[in-house]
Amino acid sequence: MSDLSPGDETDESDGPEYDIDFRERPEAYExxxxxxxxxxxxxxxxxxxxxxxxxxxxxxxTAARELFERFRAYRDEDDFVGMDMARKYLQMGWTRSLRYAKYPGGRKYDDDGAEREPQQWYDEEKYEISQVYRAFLDRVESDDTYTERRAEWTERHG
Known part of the structure; x- marks a missing residue:
């Protein structure tokens, strides 16, 4: 999988896991x-x-291509939640790899909480990875079906 440390994998560590199957209850998705x-x-x-x-x-x-294929499968199934979740994983690939491209070890902050100075490009391969994910993310965000469904979803569910 990734080279992130376990604590880096999520920015949501303070909230509980959902006890919902969002395929069965898509209306609960935000x-x-x-x-x-x-x-x-x-x-x-x-x-x-x-x-x-x-x-x-x-x-x-490989990962970005497979995530995009999952996006297309969800789109073909008219599964907006799946489409949006695939978008999130593509976006996460872009943002996480970009952070690793700019900051040694992917750590934006020092132990004392001070923001580290970004280095352009500290890790050239991570920068290239970010561009792969960005290209697929752009395809999702410009997909007419996704754009229409997202607007409908936001209007209907907030």
Missing amino acids: VGRGEQGAFKVQPYKDELLPLWEVKTLDGAE
Whole structure:
């Protein structure tokens, strides 16, 4: 999988896991901000997380392509929650690899909480990985079906 340490995998460690099958109850899903819910929304987490990788360029190219294929499958099934979750994993691949490209060890903050100075590009391969994920993320975000469904979802469910 990725080269993130366990504490880096989620920005949501303070909240509880959802006790909801979002495929059975899609109306309970909230789009949220950015990658919010990527590690909590089931069964999508179990379907998408094993595909996600930022460790190597070859692995990331495969991962991004497979995540995009899952996005297309969810789109073909008219599963907006799945489409949005696939988008979140692509976005997470982009943002996490970019952080590793800029900061040694992917750590944006020192132990005392001070923000470290970014280095452009500390890790060139992680930068290349970020661009792979960004290209697939752009395809999702410009997909007419996704754009329409997201607007409908937001209007209907907030």
